[in-house]
Amino acid sequence: MPDLKALYQEVILDHSKNPRNFQKLDPADRKALGRNPLCGDQYTVYLRMDGDRIADIAFEGQGCAISKSSASMMTQAVKGKTEREAEALFDRFHDLVTGKEADPESLGKLAAFQGVSEFPIRVKCASLAWHTLRAAVQGKEFPVSIE
Numbered sequence: 681m682p683d684l685k686a687l688y689q690e691v692i693l694d695h696s697k698n699p700r701n702f703q704k705l706d707p708a709d710r711k712a713l714g715r716n717p718l719c720g721d722q723y724t725v726y727l728r729m730d731g732d733r734i735a736d737i738a739f740e741g742q743g744c745a746i747s748k749s750s751a752s753m754m755t756q757a758v759k760g761k762t763e764r765e766a767e768a769l770f771d772r773f774h775d776l777v778t779g780k781e782a783d784p785e786s787l788g789k790l791a792a793f794q795g796v797s798e799f800p801i802r803v804k805c806a807s808l809a810w811h812t813l814r815a816a817v818q819g820k821e822f823p824v825s826i827e
């Protein structure tokens with residue numbers, strides 16, 4: 681039987697070493713900057729919209745392995761989704777990293793962050809990109825700081 685924990689760690693490591701959609705979108709319809717001062721994570725999320733659908737998404741910046749891999753997997757998870765669908769996914773992701781999600785496996789690769797719930801300080805790292813996405817979707821360009 682495969683060790684799920686080891687598999688999850690591998691996924692996180694892979695995405696932090698080779699982040700997907702790790703670039704600037706130029707031009708972008710919307711963008712937002714997110715900061716997690718506790719850890720030093722800082723990312724800009726760029727969006728190109730097609731109506732209320734996220735046609736393209738990318739991010740750039742720097743931070744720890746958890747924050748970077750979470751941002752990378754988030755871009756893959758929400759590309760092509762509507763604003764409402766992305767928001768619903770954020771709710772479930774937040775439940776996952778705070779230990780409240782009842783069915784983690786149904787979140788696919790995002791389930792890799794389940795273990796974060798054991799480390800409250802890491803919850804901010806894992807959710808930073810999602811908070812930044814929400815700010816970008818809402819058209820808030822001023823920096824988001826989660827503390």
Ligand code: ZN
Pocket residue numbers: 716719720721743744745746747805
């Ligand atoms: Zn971090």
